[in-house]
Amino acid sequence: MARQKYFTPYEVSAHNTCDDLWVSYLGKVCDLTPLMTKHKGDILLVPIIECAGKDISHWFYTESKDIRTHVDRLTGCVQYYTPRGRFLHVPPPCPRTDWATDFGVPWWRDNQYVVGRLSAKTRWIRIINTLTSQEQLMEVCCEETLEEILQRYSQYNSHASSYTWKQEGVCLDMSKTLSENGIPDVDEELDQCCLDRDNYTQSVSLYFNDDLTDPDPPQ
Template structure:
């Protein structure tokens, strides 16, 4: 399995420990584990650790891509707005000689931590293996192609590429998304009509081809 380009909020939430710490913000997903290891034991990690596995977009200005700022009522100076407390790479409120400011780019602007994109919308689908009658329910990203979804499904069937994928008896284009293949997202309609979307989860049927492909 190759690493997906898009991640669901649920996938990000699994990475919530000191040894595996991810966050998302402004539509992207970041692995801050190296940052945590570098500053291990530093009290300035606390706000980041508290938000492990969560989205922290509310920390940032969408236009500048920088931490939100405010006017300090005492000094009248522009300062970073950090309600959870000051964190790594945020300068102290007053000048100090013991603060190292030679770290270069702050972590929130450093692309080395970026691992992928956060999906705008997740979708649930059912994948039914017509050969074995096995059924698997998957949460996928709306931006993903069927090839990407196949990669997610490999953990349940390592020979998934040896099947023809169909919806309503129509062969699917594996290079296109669910929406582009005519599998519409009707969640909003279900919500409007007070219908349980879990009862109307679209299904994709897999039909076995000639021979298995080892992956």
């Protein structure tokens, strides 16, 4: 199974402990668990832990991707703006001899922690298995192709690749997104009209191909 490229905010929020800590910022999703382990016990981890599973884009400038700054009212000096408190790899406001500068790349610029992208917009889709009549309402990323949505759906049906995916009788292109297949995102309209998503969400129908795929083929 290919590595997941996009994540929903809900998926990020599920990783909200010191032993499993994700955050998102500026469109990236980062797994900071190794950082937590490496610096376990460091007081400068507290602001990050408090935001576990959340989006922290407001900590950074969009263009430079560096931490926001402000002018200190007392000193008149430009300092990093950290309202939750100074965090790991942020220099102290005043010169100190006990602050190590040999950590290399600060964690927010280190791509080793990046696990994927945060979806710019999620949407809901109903997947109907015409063989079993089972239905599954799923939140997916608007950037994902149907092949990637199939991977998400595989947790409910391990033989999902043995089905042809159709919408209103038309075969769908698995290499394209829902929108590119002509399936519009109506979530906003449903919310504006106060309509029940269970009754009006766009649906995709799965038709069995009679060529059952073995999810774990023998080696």
